[in-house]
Amino acid sequence: MIVLQTPRLLLRRLLPGDLDALAALYADEATRRHLPCGTLTRAQTQEELEWHRHGHPDDPRLGLWATVERSSGAFLGRCGLLPWTLDGVDEIEVAYLIDRSRWGQGLATEAALGIVDHAHHTLGIDRLIALIKHGNAASARVAEKIGMHHERDYRHAAGPCWIYARTR
Ligand SMILES: CC(C)(COP(=O)(O)OP(=O)(O)OC[C@H]1O[C@@H](n2cnc3c(N)ncnc32)[C@H](O)[C@@H]1OP(=O)(O)O)[C@@H](O)C(=O)NCCC(=O)NCCS
Numbered sequence: 001m002i003v004l005q006t007p008r009l010l011l012r013r014l015l016p017g018d019l020d021a022l023a024a025l026y027a028d029e030a031t032r033r034h035l036p037c038g039t040l041t042r043a044q045t046q047e048e049l050e051w052h053r054h055g056h057p058d059d060p061r062l063g064l065w066a067t068v069e070r071s072s073g074a075f076l077g078r079c080g081l082l083p084w085t086l087d088g089v090d091e092i093e094v095a096y097l098i099d100r101s102r103w104g105q106g107l108a109t110e111a112a113l114g115i116v117d118h119a120h121h122t123l124g125i126d127r128l129i130a131l132i133k134h135g136n137a138a139s140a141r142v143a144e145k146i147g148m149h150h151e152r153d154y155r156h157a158a159g160p161c162w163i164y165a166r167t168r
Helices: 016-026 042-052 107-122 137-145
Strands: 002-005 009-013 063-069 075-086 089-098 127-133 149-156 159-167
Touching: 002 107, 009 075, 009 107, 016 042, 016 075, 042 063, 075 107, 075 127, 089 107, 089 137, 107 127, 107 137, 127 137, 127 149, 137 159
Parallel strands: 089 127
Antiparallel strands: 002 009, 009 063, 063 075, 075 089, 127 159, 149 159
16 A cells, blocks of 8 residues: 655555565664664564554554555665653654665655655645754754754663654
């Protein structure tokens, strides 16, 4: 199921056939350095893929989506919308992860802008956040480029984070 498209990218629900490509991204230490659980094994990747296959189990409108290059069909990453409860408040995060060989080409920003538009205008979600581990400067820059501002710090179990946010 296609969720949304941008000039270069198509975001769709994850499929079993995405496992090889996703597992390769998740096994890469540099890619996973700022994520709470670090690298993932193939089995852990499969578990996550299954969790998101039909949308997020708590809300099928949300989830992590395969992020595919429209011109080549290449699997470039996974991006999407994730529900969290932070300090007792329900929040929705714009999530992005792109193949390291394609960093710096504006792809995360393009995907995230498409996701923001989808969230605000198709799903009617007014407030969006990014939950970013201290030191993940590239992620913070993407958050800024999609119109988010640093709101506060947050003490996550995996280490201190910044919360960036935007409201429609
Ligand atoms: C964060 C991530 C998605 C960015 O993907 P990307 O496609 O390279 O992002 P873009 O090209 O759209 O934009 C990256 C911006 O960060 C900047 N940037 C990159 N590395 C940086 C660094 N170390 N310090 C400061 N800015 C940095 C780039 O210059 C660019 O900003 P600019 O357009 O103003 O020059 C990518 O690095 C990634 O997949 N990281 C691993 C997963 C991850 O950490 N996800 C976020 C979890 S909160």
